[in-house]
Amino acid sequence: MGYGERNSWIGLVVAIASITVYLLLVVPQLASTPVADIDWAQPMLWTIVGGIVASVLAGIVWGTLVRMRHDDDRPVEDVRDRDISRMGSRVGQGFLVLGILGALVLCALTAEWFWIAQTLYVGAALSALVDCTARVIVYRTGMP
Numbered sequence: 001m002g003y004g005e006r007n008s009w010i011g012l013v014v015a016i017a018s019i020t021v022y023l024l025l026v027v028p029q030l031a032s033t034p035v036a037d038i039d040w041a042q043p044m045l046w047t048i049v050g051g052i053v054a055s056v057l058a059g060i061v062w063g064t065l066v067r068m069r070h071d072d073d074r075p076v077e078d079v080r081d082r083d084i085s086r087m088g089s090r091v092g093q094g095f096l097v098l099g100i101l102g103a104l105v106l107c108a109l110t111a112e113w114f115w116i117a118q119t120l121y122v123g124a125a126l127s128a129l130v131d132c133t134a135r136v137i138v139y140r141t142g143m144p
Helices: 003-032 041-069 079-108 113-141
Strands: none
Touching: 003 041, 003 079, 003 113, 041 113, 079 113
8 A cells, every 4th residue: 555545544534533523522412502502613623633633643653664564665656646636635625615605605694603613614524535535446446
């Protein structure tokens, strides 16, 4: 498994984990707490920052373990890796744009801050998931 594919897998696993943690912290509050009183900002911030830190640390640890087993394995990115990266970004960006447009609509409708933030979060989360998933699929099946 090459450097790019390894990082795509890490991104996918960490994105799923951090989104799951955030949902487990926030969704249960919807049943018993008014939307204006839901504590969403800190969990959102911590799961985003935690996801970034976890991705970096997982990349370092996995890369170190691979280098220990195969000393000749260098983090090399070739044309195929760059093409796959661009393709994944293009596919994922659509969801980010939809999240931003949705948040703008909610702002125009003067919706609660909670719903605006959740719309932005969902757009970013879907963007990351689709981006990493597309990259992993292409690494496994080849470019279309």
